[in-house]
Amino acid sequence: MIDWIVILQAGVASGTVLLFASLGEILAERSGVMNLGIEGMMLIGAMTAYKIAVVTGNVWLGMVLAMVAAGVLSLLHALVTINFRADQVVSGLAINFVGIGLSTVLGEGLSKSGAVNLLPTFSLPLLSQIPVLGPILFTNHNPMTYLGYLLTPAAWFYINRTRPGLHLRAVGEHPAAADALGINVYGLRYRYVFIGGLMAGLAGATISLAVSPGWFSDLTTSGQGWIAVGLVIFAQWNPWRAAAGSYMFGALRRLILDLQGPQTLLFFANPFYYMPKLGFFLQMLPYALVILILFIGSREAMKKRLGTPAALGVPYVRGERGL
Amino acid sequence: MQDTPNAVEMRGIVKRFPGVLANDHTDFDLRLGEVHALLGENGAGKSTLMNVLAGMYKPDEGQIIVKGAQVRFSSPRDAIAAGLGMIHQHFMLVPTQTVTENIILGLSEPHFYLPMAELDKRVMALQEQYGLKVDPRAKIWQLSVGEQQRVEILKMLYRGARVLIMDEPTAVLTPQEVDELFVTLRSMTASGHSIVFISHKLDEVLAIANRVTVLRHGKVTASGLSTIGVTKAQLALLMVGREVVFSVDKKPAVPGEVALSIDDICAENDRGLPALRNFSLQVRQGEIIGMVGVAGNGQSELAQVITGLRGCSCGRVLIAGEDIANMKPYAAIKRHVAHVPEDRHGVGSSPGLSLADNLIMKNYRESPVSKGWVLNRSVVRKQANQLKTEYDIIAPSIDVQARLLSGGNLQKAILAREMSAGPKLIIAVQPTRGLDVGAIEAVHKVLLQEREKGTAILLISEELEEIMALADRIVGIYEGKNMGELPAQTATLTQIGLMMAGTPQGSAQTKEQ
Numbered sequence: 001m002i003d004w005i006v007i008l009q010a011g012v013a014s015g016t017v018l019l020f021a022s023l024g025e026i027l028a029e030r031s032g033v034m035n036l037g038i039e040g041m042m043l044i045g046a047m048t049a050y051k052i053a054v055v056t057g058n059v060w061l062g063m064v065l066a067m068v069a070a071g072v073l074s075l076l077h078a079l080v081t082i083n084f085r086a087d088q089v090v091s092g093l094a095i096n097f098v099g100i101g102l103s104t105v106l107g108e109g110l111s112k113s114g115a116v117n118l119l120p121t122f123s124l125p126l127l128s129q130i131p132v133l134g135p136i137l138f139t140n141h142n143p144m145t146y147l148g149y150l151l152t153p154a155a156w157f158y159i160n161r162t163r164p165g166l167h168l169r170a171v172g173e174h175p176a177a178a179d180a181l182g183i184n185v186y187g188l189r190y191r192y193v194f195i196g197g198l199m200a201g202l203a204g205a206t207i208s209l210a211v212s213p214g215w216f217s218d219l220t221t222s223g224q225g226w227i228a229v230g231l232v233i234f235a236q237w238n239p240w241r242a243a244a245g246s247y248m249f250g251a252l253r254r255l256i257l258d259l260q261g262p263q264t265l266l267f268f269a270n271p272f273y274y275m276p277k278l279g280f281f282l283q284m285l286p287y288a289l290v291i292l293i294l295f296i297g298s299r300e301a302m303k304k305r306l307g308t309p310a311a312l313g314v315p316y317v318r319g320e321r322g323l
Numbered sequence: 324m325q326d327t328p329n330a331v332e333m334r335g336i337v338k339r340f341p342g343v344l345a346n347d348h349t350d351f352d353l354r355l356g357e358v359h360a361l362l363g364e365n366g367a368g369k370s371t372l373m374n375v376l377a378g379m380y381k382p383d384e385g386q387i388i389v390k391g392a393q394v395r396f397s398s399p400r401d402a403i404a405a406g407l408g409m410i411h412q413h414f415m416l417v418p419t420q421t422v423t424e425n426i427i428l429g430l431s432e433p434h435f436y437l438p439m440a441e442l443d444k445r446v447m448a449l450q451e452q453y454g455l456k457v458d459p460r461a462k463i464w465q466l467s468v469g470e471q472q473r474v475e476i477l478k479m480l481y482r483g484a485r486v487l488i489m490d491e492p493t494a495v496l497t498p499q500e501v502d503e504l505f506v507t508l509r510s511m512t513a514s515g516h517s518i519v520f521i522s523h524k525l526d527e528v529l530a531i532a533n534r535v536t537v538l539r540h541g542k543v544t545a546s547g548l549s550t551i552g553v554t555k556a557q558l559a560l561l562m563v564g565r566e567v568v569f570s571v572d573k574k575p576a577v578p579g580e581v582a583l584s585i586d587d588i589c590a591e592n593d594r595g596l597p598a599l600r601n602f603s604l605q606v607r608q609g610e611i612i613g614m615v616g617v618a619g620n621g622q623s624e625l626a627q628v629i630t631g632l633r634g635c636s637c638g639r640v641l642i643a644g645e646d647i648a649n650m651k652p653y654a655a656i657k658r659h660v661a662h663v664p665e666d667r668h669g670v671g672s673s674p675g676l677s678l679a680d681n682l683i684m685k686n687y688r689e690s691p692v693s694k695g696w697v698l699n700r701s702v703v704r705k706q707a708n709q710l711k712t713e714y715d716i717i718a719p720s721i722d723v724q725a726r727l728l729s730g731g732n733l734q735k736a737i738l739a740r741e742m743s744a745g746p747k748l749i750i751a752v753q754p755t756r757g758l759d760v761g762a763i764e765a766v767h768k769v770l771l772q773e774r775e776k777g778t779a780i781l782l783i784s785e786e787l788e789e790i791m792a793l794a795d796r797i798v799g800i801y802e803g804k805n806m807g808e809l810p811a812q813t814a815t816l817t818q819i820g821l822m823m824a825g826t827p828q829g830s831a832q833t834k835e836q
């Protein structure tokens with residue numbers, strides 16, 4: 001039988017990874033810089049976190065260094081796109097390959113490390129007693145899941161209700177206007193690309209130390225960085241929508257795994273059980289969905305400008321005409 | 324007057340761009356409480372000089388003195404801190420943010436949390452003080468151009484700016500909005516603010532400014548001249564270095580066959596609202612139809628439908644008898660329709676391409692510019708150079724990117740391209756907006772020459788003087804509907820005003836059968 005509570009609970013936990021990555025990307029893109037290298041930065045984060053945990057046994061140190069490592073990689077992207085005004089897509093793809101390559105090399109042999117400390121899981125008192133929601137949201141989760149609950153409203157509040165958030169939006173919408181009022185466009189873009197990197201590192205570390213522990217080379221993230229890129233468009237650069245999308249995708253991934261378990265589905269023979277190859281088809285669906293979202297997103301969001309930061313992807317140079 | 328202290332002094336400013344000396348040892352001084360107009364041809368270096376004053380550009384030489392002390396600005400923030408605020412030729416507002424958000428943008432207070440209700444109130448109080456009304460909670464994209472300008476002024480006042488630099492503030496305003504702006508400017512100078520006012524409209528300059536400084540090729544040709552007793556003709560002479568004829572002499576029209584016939588067109592605007600409602604119009608060879616209307620009543624959409632840039636949901640666009648409605652723009656180009664669009668950067672030119680490439684953008688398919696699919700670069704360069712000289716386009720070379728041209732010179736380039744293609748029908752939208760008097764004279768001459776050659780011309784303009792001077796028939800447009808037409812010789816400003824306000828005039832009443 002399919003246990004929906006378990007699916008949703010696991011969905012929330014694994015959706016947290018997407019949430020971190022997409023929140024970081026939302027901040028970067030809101031400032032006008034697209035970073036397609038999330039997948040690579042997540043891999044660096046996942047590998048670093050796991051390696052530090054193996055070597056020192058300290059998961060928290062692992063989490064922190066994972067963020068730093070991915071953050072450093074994102075600074076490279078910032079340098080190339082903000083200072084040298086290179087194409088953001090090209091640089092993002094390059095960052096991605098750097099991330100994949102570096103993590104594969106540095107993570108050599110890491111998969112055979114045996115037992116490793118992982119992030120602890122615990123339930124929240126009182127809140128976990130709420131019927132239905134309690135077991136899904138507040139029972140046996142790792143601290144990162146709970147952190148995700150806090151970060152979503154915090155990000156929304158920061159973007160929409162604070163002075164730095166106002167500056168962030170201005171830099172992504174009309175950098176020349178921001179510059180004319182003395183806002184440091186380059187500085188802010190650096191800051192948010194870096195925060196995007198930190199968040200991607202955190203997302204990667206959450207995978208390797210909690211959600212699906214271990215190091216399996218580039219299968220560790222299995223394309224979730226790309227799903228996050230799609231989610232940002234789906235979310236129209238809004239943290240709440242990003243959270244909804246992340247948890248939904250998380251649950252979907254788990255559902256697909258569970259669909260292949262039982263022998264019968266709704267009284268019929270389960271085709272995914274009897275023909276395991278169909279499982280690959282199922283596993284493809286979330287990614288196909290991303291392509292669909294990107295397709296619709298590029299047609300609708302870009303045209304009707306549903307929340308797309310107007311200066312997204314456009315390098316800024318003071319005093320240039322026609323921008 | 325002489326002993327009034329200076330709010331700002333600029334001494335020997337030099338600013339070079341690659342291939343251009345935009346300011347050549349330019350001096351400028353601004354007294355406390357005056358409106359000082361800055362005049363000059365397109366590309367004379369007015370915007371550049373003021374951008375230097377506002378901290379956008381660093382001067383290569385020269386000094387800036389504010390209230391007696393020498394200053395050095397490394398960014399606009401420094402200039403704002405010294406009390407200098409600039410309102411740019413293209414507004415610097417974030418379209419998706421509210422009025423209040425735009426006003427407080429870039430300030431370090433409030434530090435973190437934004438108490439929006441409280442801030443809205445502060446903005447309201449400032450509005451009250453200067454009589455600048457605009458809803459603080461509205462988003463910028465919802466505002467009219469005049470309202471957006473008020474936001475720009477409020478932004479500077481909120482920062483305590485004592486000197487306001489306005490780069491062509493009236494270019495995009497309706498006549499009523501200009502009057503309102505002048506009331507605001509007078510109340511500001513009365514309370515001790517000083518204003519730099521850049522404009523090409525000499526009447527306005529004479530109406531509002533106390534003194535004028537004139538630039539030509541980056542050099543000062545008249546410095547701080549009092550406007551008392553000065554005439555338009557004198558100012559024009561200082562600007563362009565020759566006599567400018569303000570009146571056009573026009574031979575009587577010899578209308579030929581119908582070149583453009585618009586039948587019952589309906590179309591929507593970008594927001595999906597009806598922009599044209601069963602609009603009909605005919606333009607004959609050898610005549611100029613002047614279309615009047617307040618901005619946003621469907622003029623732009625009409626031009627786009629005719630040139631194939633916008634589809635229409637009903638009706639026909641007949642060019643020499645053939646319906647080209649809902650066809651690609653190339654259908655219009657092939658039928659020799661020239662288009663001088665309102666949006667010079669987006670539609671009229673490709674800002675990232677060279678001037679030469681922009682000049683051949685319409686005839687690149689034809690021999691001798693291309694043979695098959697290969698462009699003949701030497702022919703391209705020859706043609707481009709020819710047009711550059713013929714239309715007096717001021718640019719360091721034909722290889723310079725189009726976006727680096729000054730507004731007026733870009734417009735000349737677009738006109739050069741469109742007119743050189745031998746048009747049979749010209750759709751000209753605001754063709755002289757932002758141009759200097761000399762250039763306006765040139766544009767008018769070109770349009771009249773084309774008319775004499777038998778070209779049909781639809782002139783859409785908000786400059787009533789221009790319409791009165793050039794048009795043979797005047798057509799009104801209001802909320803996408805035709806308000807009738809008047810013969811230009813007998814039309815009065817009152818009648819035109821009524822059409823613009825939505826009261827049909829002339830032949831419209833008889834047409835409804």
Ligand SMILES: Nc1ncnc2c1ncn2[C@@H]1O[C@H](COP(=O)(O)OP(=O)(O)OP(=O)(O)O)[C@@H](O)[C@H]1O
Pocket residue numbers: 319320321340341343344345363364365366367368369370371372717718727728729730731732757
């Ligand atoms: N950022 C830039 N890069 C290169 N050249 C420039 C730049 N800005 C201005 N120029 C050139 O400097 C000269 C002066 O331009 P400026 O914009 O100051 O003229 P203007 O007097 O404001 O003209 P207009 O009335 O058309 O606005 C022009 O030849 C222009 O092409």
Ligand SMILES: [Mg+2]
Pocket residue numbers: 369370371412490729730
């Ligand atoms: Mg200018």
